[in-house]
Amino acid sequence: MEEQLLPTEENKFSVGTSCSTTVVLSTCVVVCGSLAYGFAIGYSSPSQSGIMADLGLSIADYSAFGAILTLGGTIGALVSGTIADMVGRRITMWIMDLCFILGWLSIIFATSAWWLDVGRFLMGIGAGVFLYVAPIYIAEISPQSIRGACTAAITFMAYFGISVMFLIGNILTWRPLAIVGIIPSLVQLLGIFFIPESPRWLATIGLDKEVEASLKYLRGKNVDISSEAAEIKDNVESLQKLSGSRYLDMFNRKYAHSLIVGFGVVILLQSGGTDAIASFASSIFKKAGSSVSFATATMGLIQLPFAATGILLLDATGRRPVLMVASAGTCLGNFLVGVGFLCKDYDQMKQLSATLVVTGILVFSIFYSMGVGGAAMTIISEIFPMNIKGSAGSLAIVCNWFTSWIVTYAFNFLFERSPSGVFFIFTIFSGLMIPFVAKIVPETKGRTLEEIQASMTLLN
Secondary structure, three states: OHHHHOOOOOOOOOOOOOOOHHHHHHHHHHHHHHHHHHHHHHHOOOOHHHHHHHHOOOHHHHHHHHHHHHHHHHHHHHHHHHHHHHHOHHHHHHHHHHHHHHHHHHHHOOOOHHHHHHHHHHHHHHHHHHHHHHHHHHHHHOOOOOHHHHHHHHHHHHHHHHHHHHHHOOOOOHHHHHHHHHHHHHHHHHHHHHOOOOHHHHHHOOOHHHHHHHHHHHHOOOOOOHHHHHHHHHHHHHHHOOOOOOHHHHHOHHHHHHHHHHHHHHHHHHHOOHHHHHHOHHHHHHHHOOOHHHHHHHHHHHHHHHHHHHHHHHHHHOHHHHHHHHHHHHHHHHHHHHHHHHHOOOHHHHHHHHHHHHHHHHHHHHHHHHHHHHHHHHHHHHHOOHHHHHHHHHHHHHHHHHHHHHHHHHHHHHHHHOHHHHHHHHHHHHHHHHHHHHHOOOOOOOOOHHHHHHHHHHOO
């Protein structure tokens, strides 16, 4: 059994520190999926004009194409926790890659809107599974001192993927762009064979020897993993004595704090407009009267250094301050865009309109990539106890995707009716994240998963 769970070359990547080469390798493999996710999110913006012209799609058709990714994401999120709990984190990621690959192939060879939608839907399923299993796996294998940074790397690579799509989308047409999109999934499909299974998942299915072997492989052969292994096993055993084997058991009052935090963060996150802005950035810039190619390229480039900064900030300052400051920044960005489109209605202020819109989108992108996305994903991966992690975690991602679907599908229609109004709505939801985090979200920096989950359960 152990040979199936670990790579065959024993200790090939291990070193004598808690942050071993195996942890780095595993994180790199996982973030290939993040790159695939970023490619999927970023694809619809630069390819919009080409697909609509070549296949004769209307605005409604293309809105459906853009939004159906979120519908697939909802389906993927519904089953992600169950699949990950049944077959493990590694095989779940392998299934995710197959969904991405089949989806891109459907788009590459599409001759009608139907094939486009099928491909986008399959990619959505893969993306829904990814948003659950990737941060969970990273959180479960990483030492607490770098857990935030490792989890934030997922968000960084997602933004890198979006940026790549925006940049090369100005050069490539939509079919070659889809070919580029398939590459990270193929790389991850192979890389999964070289990373270990999560020791915490192994503990939930009673494979004690494999738990220790996985930890030893992750931490290094010269590191004493006995206390960490004992803590994981004790935590799993204590949780198994509690209710939590059925789906509805997560709604027990003792888990209320975790559920409110998890669901509240993702609903406010998506209601702030993040996926709508990423999916339809080109049409926003065009409506404002700015250069689409320049604005999208700038948007793509500017996100990366701030996303990299966010990786360091999460473990240096904590999740709460990063999320609150970044949310204030996204609120400001949305407000500037709303004011910019409001100025467009006045002849004497039209020149200012495009500048405010571009500035607002860039401010939004900077702060979102620096903290909102990474901090939210890190918190979601940390707060749910192991006995409800599959059901509660997947339901939180369902809320994320369902809210994203509503916002993304409605965006073009609302945007045509009132460009300023839709961004003022985004401003309100972005601003609401600040008091929500201040009053309800706990700080998880520097604490083990077992400590975080025990404290949140005890509060109820």
